Amino acid sequence: MDLFQYDFMLRALVGALVIGLAAPALGIYLVQRRLALIGDGIGHVALTGVGAGLLLNRSPVLVAVVAATLGAIVIELVRSRGRTSGDLALALLFYGGIAGGVMLVGLSDASSGSLNAYLFGSLTTTSPADLVTIGVLGVAILVTMLVLRPALFAVCHDEEYARVSGLPVRALNMLLAVGTAVTVTIAMRAVGVLLISALMVVPVATAQQVTRGFRSTMAAAMALGLFAAGAGVWVAATADTAPGASVVLLAIGSFLVVALLAAGRRALRRRTRPAAVPVAEPTEHEVVLR
Amino acid sequence: MTEPVIQVAHAAVGYDGRAVLRDVSLTVTAGEVVAVLGANGSGKSTLIRAVLGLVPLGAGSVTLFGTPQRRFRQWHRIGYVPQRLGAGSGVPATVGEVVASGRLARRGVLRLPGRADREAVAAALRAVGLADRAGDPVATLSGGQQQRTLIARALAGRPELLVLDEPTAGVDAASQEAFATALRDFRDGGGTVLLVAHELGPLRPLIRRAVVVHQGGICHDGAVPEPAGHHAEPGHDHVHPHCDEEPAGLWSM
Numbered sequence A: 001m002d003l004f005q006y007d008f009m010l011r012a013l014v015g016a017l018v019i020g021l022a023a024p025a026l027g028i029y030l031v032q033r034r035l036a037l038i039g040d041g042i043g044h045v046a047l048t049g050v051g052a053g054l055l056l057n058r059s060p061v062l063v064a065v066v067a068a069t070l071g072a073i074v075i076e077l078v079r080s081r082g083r084t085s086g087d088l089a090l091a092l093l094f095y096g097g098i099a100g101g102v103m104l105v106g107l108s109d110a111s112s113g114s115l116n117a118y119l120f121g122s123l124t125t126t127s128p129a130d131l132v133t134i135g136v137l138g139v140a141i142l143v144t145m146l147v148l149r150p151a152l153f154a155v156c157h158d159e160e161y162a163r164v165s166g167l168p169v170r171a172l173n174m175l176l177a178v179g180t181a182v183t184v185t186i187a188m189r190a191v192g193v194l195l196i197s198a199l200m201v202v203p204v205a206t207a208q209q210v211t212r213g214f215r216s217t218m219a220a221a222m223a224l225g226l227f228a229a230g231a232g233v234w235v236a237a238t239a240d241t242a243p244g245a246s247v248v249l250l251a252i253g254s255f256l257v258v259a260l261l262a263a264g265r266r267a268l269r270r271r272t273r274p275a276a277v278p279v280a281e282p283t284e285h286e287v288v289l290r
Numbered sequence B: 001m002t003e004p005v006i007q008v009a010h011a012a013v014g015y016d017g018r019a020v021l022r023d024v025s026l027t028v029t030a031g032e033v034v035a036v037l038g039a040n041g042s043g044k045s046t047l048i049r050a051v052l053g054l055v056p057l058g059a060g061s062v063t064l065f066g067t068p069q070r071r072f073r074q075w076h077r078i079g080y081v082p083q084r085l086g087a088g089s090g091v092p093a094t095v096g097e098v099v100a101s102g103r104l105a106r107r108g109v110l111r112l113p114g115r116a117d118r119e120a121v122a123a124a125l126r127a128v129g130l131a132d133r134a135g136d137p138v139a140t141l142s143g144g145q146q147q148r149t150l151i152a153r154a155l156a157g158r159p160e161l162l163v164l165d166e167p168t169a170g171v172d173a174a175s176q177e178a179f180a181t182a183l184r185d186f187r188d189g190g191g192t193v194l195l196v197a198h199e200l201g202p203l204r205p206l207i208r209r210a211v212v213v214h215q216g217g218i219c220h221d222g223a224v225p226e227p228a229g230h231h232a233e234p235g236h237d238h239v240h241p242h243c244d245e246e247p248a249g250l251w252s253m
Helices: A007-032 A037-057 A060-081 A086-109 A111-119 A128-145 A149-157 A161-162 A169-191 A191-205 A215-238 A243-272 B044-051 B095-107 B114-127 B143-156 B173-188 B201-205
Strands: B004-015 B019-028 B035-038 B059-064 B078-081 B160-163 B192-197 B209-214 B217-222
Touching: A007 A037, A007 A128, A007 A149, A007 A191, A007 A215, A007 A243, A007 B095, A037 A060, A037 A086, A037 A111, A037 A169, A037 A191, A060 A086, A086 A111, A111 A191, A128 A149, A128 A169, A149 A215, A149 B173, A161 A169, A161 B078, A161 B095, A169 A191, A169 A243, A169 B044, A169 B078, A191 A215, A191 B035, A191 B078, A191 B173, A215 A243, A243 B217, B004 B044, B004 B192, B019 B044, B019 B059, B019 B192, B019 B209, B019 B217, B035 B044, B044 B059, B044 B160, B044 B192, B095 B114, B095 B143, B114 B143, B114 B173, B143 B160, B143 B173, B173 B192, B192 B201
Parallel strands: B035 B192, B035 B209, B078 B160, B160 B192
Antiparallel strands: B004 B019, B004 B059, B209 B217
């Protein structure tokens, strides 16, 4: 492909591939914990960090990492205490974060174009320094999520059991929260604050239509993320579309295709095989825990 | 005299200012199989959750294997079987993957699973009769098979004490039998068991001692109470212990 002879396109491609691999590797734990939209909330908080960075003339990405990490820690504390209703806390962060970001960017000298770059991604403006940041942090996320998979799986699957197993549940939860913040911030360059969650969640949703286990879901989701990122950048380069949107639309397109294929396979099986006899089970006793 | 595995002394637990357990004391020694019985809401589940540190104590103390619970770190000596699989999630997980979680207490967070882990998982699956289901998604199993998966997860860590919360509630007969066998093997291997139950069913012959929780206190500690009244009729194997001070008709359903 001719376009990839340009350094900036190559950088865009490499950055997108790293994020395409890392985002679902982390996102699977969020989906397992039914916190699929948390990345969105943290992304909104990161935007306030971007605004603060632009206003203070500091690196917007680094300030965003700090803001997003703080936001993630607050969300995790609210979640683990279980006091405030989780969705209300998230709503406050969503709207507070985006309003703060828009206001701070407005106060700074930055053009409205730079706000757009963070809202919807601006992969082609990735500088070599950006690429190093994305590469180092992306690989760190990837390695952590893969090495700690048994422990993170246990915590996200059954937190009480993990506690009785003596696992450092609080530390692992914090690690996941901070990891989410870091992933969101590096993915901000590629797909933008408003589309980040898609890259963390959609490949996982696609994979679990056909997989049977956690490990296979994780592997398939990472492959799908890699495909959507690579193909998205290629489409963006050839058809001159927005890279972030192209990546996300390809991910959602894969979801639809796989969902249709899976539904077709199920329908076919039902026709070729007699209906399964439902297993009779005694009715459950009502048990009051507290 | 055998070593006490669990020592609960004058424990009190409350939720939002409402007392659930008051002044409960209980000692379980090595090799015992103890059933905690009681009506719904009597506080029996809270008792074992307090033993495991899942609910904070308002007063009193819990000692595990001779160590105060707060300082207890040898969690691999305990296998916990919750009432049911956690809220569940959209991400599929195989039976083998869930059971493998039981090895973490022994292995720690950072070490990768090795041969000993795989062998322990396979042995635990055999013990509950699910060896051929290791690769199946947990969500496709029946309720009883899911419960057996959780027991296998606890057994995989090779614990010395099993703590089970209503292991047989809503479980089909085949699973109850498989479960009783697994528990008998565990006891014969020198294990200690503390279980909460609503009905004992096939577990009854295993249980030597019953503790009855009633309105937040222990009102019976000794032999398994005989079913009385209409509970004694054939086909009804609920164990509804009858405490002296309780008003008549409280247990009738």
